[in-house]
Amino acid sequence: MDMFYAASTSGFYDPSIHQRIPPDAVEITHAEYEALYAGVASGFDIEIDSMGRPVLVAPQPLPVEDLRAAASAQLPAWEAAERTASIEHAGRRWLTTPEALQDIRDALLAGLVPGGVWIDAAREPVPMTLAELQALWAACVTRGAAIYQRRLMMEAEIAAMDAGQLVTFAPNWPA
Incomplete structure (x- = not known):
């Protein structure tokens, strides 16, 4: 039929x-x-x-501005994932979630490491001095700045891309 x-x-x-x-x-x-x-x-x-x-x-290609907007729309999720992915510092992995960063800020503002111990991403207690916690915070700030700088670079790259490049764009770190 x-x-x-x-x-x-x-x-x-x-x-x-x-x-x-x-x-x-x-x-x-x-x-x-x-x-x-x-x-x-x-x-x-x-x-x-x-x-x-x-x-x-064959499907009609999207206008370049639509492709540019779609590529740019991927950046906030990339940035959020990078900011919460944790970091490697002093031979250990450390959480970088907003809550973990707030805990570090609170301890630094108080000027002490409660019990002289901090917890790493594997939930293992790590003996830590205030100076070591400050160094961990500096590493987190440095990582956050690198993520922000990379996002700015990708925004500039997207602005200069042609349609073919925009279709295949995926946020990432340079190789």
Whole structure:
């Protein structure tokens, strides 16, 4: 049994299943349906030709400004992930979540390391002096500054990219 395609809904209709078929639907063979369906799955679009028949067409490229906006929209999530990924310092891994950074700030403002121990990312207690905690804080600040500088660099790179580069853009650190 043949199928139908309706441009108004961009949908396929099987009369053995669908009771209502849009009035603009055109009848297509099962082979045409399979070819159209496979084409859409491969990234092609369906348009109606001059004879009113559905045909596969290559998708229209997005305007460069839309691609630029999409690339830029990836940066906040990248930055947030980098800021909470933890850091390596003094041979250990340390949390850099907002809560962990606030704990370090609080201890530094108080001028003490409670019990002379700090907890690393593996939840292991580590003997620590105030000077060592200050060094950890300095490493966190340095890492945060590097992340911010990289984001600024990527913003500038995005502004100068062409459409091909924007399509493949993914936030990252330089190799």
